Amino acid sequence: MTTGRRLLAYALLYKKVLSVALIFLMIAVGAELTGPFIGKKMIDDHILGVEKPYVEVNEKTDKTVYYQGNNYIRSDRLNNGMDSGKQINVVQVGFGYYFVNEPIRFDGNRKISGDQLTINNGNERETYEVKRLSKEEIFAFYQPEISGLVQLVLFYLGLLIVAIFFQYGQHYLLQRIANRIIQKMRVDVFEHIQTLPIRYFDNLPAGKVVARITNDTETIRDLYVTVLANFVTSAIYMIGIYIAMFLLNVKLALICLVAVPIIFLWSMTYRKFASVYNHRIRSIISEINAKLNEAIQGMTIIQAFRHEKATQEEFDELNNNHFRYQRKMLHLNSLLSHNLVNLLRNLAYVALIWYFGGASLSATGIVSIGVLYAFVDYLNRLFQPITGIVNQFSRLELARVSSERVFRLLDEPGTEVEEPVQKKLEGHVQFKDVTFAYNEGKNVLKNITFEAKKGQTVALVGHTGSGKSSIMNLLLRFYDIQQGDILIDGESIYDQSRQTLRKQMGIVLQDPYLFSGTIASNVSLGNEDIKRETIESSLKQVGAAELLKHLPEGFDEPVVEKGSTLSSGERQLISFARALAYDPAILILDEATANIDTETEAIIQRALDVVKEGRTTFVIAHRLSTIKKADMILVLEKGEIVERGSHEQLMQQEGLYAQMYELQKGAVANS
Structure with missing residues (x-):
């Protein structure tokens, strides 16, 4: 499925609200676009309507004009039951109005000479006796038109109020849909990230993942909130204008219709260049986020080894690259945006002048002032949505690139998070001829076979890179093996979901990770099944109660990200309590006491003797003195x-x- 279709699929999740918004939009556009038609009617039927033929009548009504002892009414307002007499005309020449006491056969170029009106049209020429009207007499002829003008003005004002109401409604609904879409998309991305295998994150900096969830989705939000809303509004607005133009004059509307394919071709040209620049810009932004994240996380090392200048230079290089591509985008936007609109506008006005100018030269093709006004008004209105569309090209292309990046992340194969099966494992673990490689062809574990029975403690020792942690990664199914099998209680771990498997395991890492919250929330990790009594009991079992008693709020003491305000020993004790609170059948200690002082280690060692009772425990240790009591020690060398x-x-x-x-014993003795 293409990026556009996937974006549309997200929008269609809220199709009912979207349909209402589009209906509101069409009503608002329809109400607003009646303006030029109403203006045309006001000009042709009322303002210039005094030049239409009048007939003499006997009756006096609100539509008749009293002039020199006679009542006159416009011939188009003459009722069937009214007796009519001779026909007269009122014509305007320059700034003056003149009374013609006879019918005018044709119209054309008018010229006044004294009391004589001469009208020329090609080879035809007519002369009429006229009388110039005073201001009061002119007003008398306009008097019947005032009520019609007022009604049209009030009608248009009512339509504008309707347009404002529905414009607000469609804007609110489209914004609401956009925010809902991005909310759903961010949830989808975050949920999907948690299903991705650990392998995916091995070579991908955290900053790049964060950029896709925050920066890229925010750009997509801008697509729905601003770009698509503007495109939809502009498209409907343009359709409405073109319909109105076709109703006014088909030929000129067809000429103006040329703007549509021009915009399409222009957008294709723009996308060709903008796509390259935007892909690079989004990539650089991800790299900047990754560099910032790395610098903040490693600020201690940067300052300790006086690496500030080199780090600044690396960041400056990324920042300069970002500036360079942004400048290229600016040049592209300047070249292909406003120039397009100005070109189309000028061409449209040339067509308007040519068409109406040519039409005015022939009696058969002459057009009314009202039609001319309406066309000029519609042309002005037409270029507002065109400008809106063209100005959104850059945002549209940027959002398209961001969408591709987000959807590429969503397309990464993940594992469905299943509800764990409620069963208690015994903890009997068997590795049978297991071979594993992170990268194809480079085995880090070779034919590993061993058995750990319920309640036993198995220690894994060996030099760095010998494969100790890899064995535990396989047991937790962070990675899948290439050969052999791993069984727990006689059942292959690949025959059950990861969630069911991990529900029976607890792990304590060398560098424990604490989340923002409290000490208690870091023990339970928000699991409602773990009660407060269990949290406090677990902390006490590992000796944390004594070590954390100095904290003002005890177990409810706030914890910042990574627990940086706590000592390494305190963080490790909380991590131990977390593992115990989940009551695992299998406990994994990955260098759990490596960074702990001797006094704290003694506390933990005493707690572990109780904790390990009845559980299968795997211990990865460099300090061999801590595993002397292990039931079995596995010594690994090169996998x-x-x-x-x-x-x-x-x-x-x-x-x-x-x-x-x-x-190690000698090193300790020498120290």
Whole structure:
């Protein structure tokens, strides 16, 4: 499905409200566009209507004119029952009005000489005796037109009020729909991100993901709020104007219709160049966000190693690239936006002058002042929506590029989040001939086979890069294996949902992550099934109550992002309490005591003896002194298990484990 269709699909989620908004818009446009027609009627029927033929009548009504002892009424207002006499005319020449006491055979070029009116039209020429009207006499002839003019003015005022009401309604509804669409889109993107495999985030900076959720969706919101609303409004406005033009004059309307394909071709030309620039601009913005995120996260290291200047230069390079492409977009917009409108407007006025000028040269083709006024008015109105459309080209193209980026993220294959099956696992874990590679052809685990029974503690040791954390990533199904199988309680983990599997697991990382909130909310992570009593009990079991007693609000103490106001030991204790509160069947400790001082480690070690009771526990440790009581120790080297057994058994083998242990023991003794 194309980007445009997907954007339309989001809009159609609210098609009922959208339909109402479009109906409101059409009513508002229709009411507003009656203005020139009403103006035409006021000019032709009333202001210039005094030049229509009059007939003498005996009756006096509100539509008759009293002049020199006789009553006259316009011939088009003569009722069937009224007796009529001779026909007279009132003509305007220059700024004067003249009474002609006989019918005028044709109209044309008028000229006054004394009391003589001469009318020329081609080879025809007529002369009439006339009398110039005074101001009072002119007003007498206009008197019957006043009520009609007032009615038309009031009618148009009423239409404007209607237009204002429906214009507000359509604007409000379109804005509301736009905000709803973006709300839905952001929810969809955020939900989808949580279904993406961890592999997706390995090589993608967090700042780029954030840019797509915030910057790109905000640009799309601008598309719905401003661009599409403007396009829809302008399109309906233009359709209404063209309908009115065709009703006035078909030939000239066809000439003005040429503007539509010109706009289309111009937009295609614009998109060809703008697409390249906008793709680069959005990409650079993502890189800027990624660089800002990286700099803020690593500010301690930047300042400690005096890396400020180099970081500033890297940021300046990105910022300058962004400025360069924005300048190219500015040049493109300046070239292809306002110049187009000015060109079309001038061409339209040339066509108007040519057409009406030529028509006025022939008696058969002469047009009324009212039609001329209406056409000029409609032409002025026509270029307002054209200007609106052209001015939105840049935003439209930018939004299209942003949409592609967002939809590309949504198209990334994810895993559906399922409701976990309510079952309690025993915690019997088996790895059977497991081989795994993050990148094809580079295995980080090779033929891993071991078994961890319920309640056992299994320790994984080895040098950095030996595959310890990879084993735990596979157990949690952050990644899927290429060969072999992993079983829990005799059932393959690939035969159950990730949510069911992870519901039975708890993990404590070397660098615990805390979210904004409170200490208590970081233990429960907002899970309503975990009661306050369980939270407090978990914190007490890991010894956090004693360590956190200095905090003013205790377990309700606010926590900022990443828990930066707490010590590493306090953050780790909260992370331990989080794992315990979820009561897992399998507990994973990934270097959990690596960054903790000796006093805090002693507190945690005492708590772990209680916590591990009845649970299968996996411990990844560099400090081998912390795993001496493990039921089984697996020694990994280059992705393979090279030794296994208890601490005593491995020491007796005098292999790699014994060598590592003695080295650490000697280092501690020397310190």
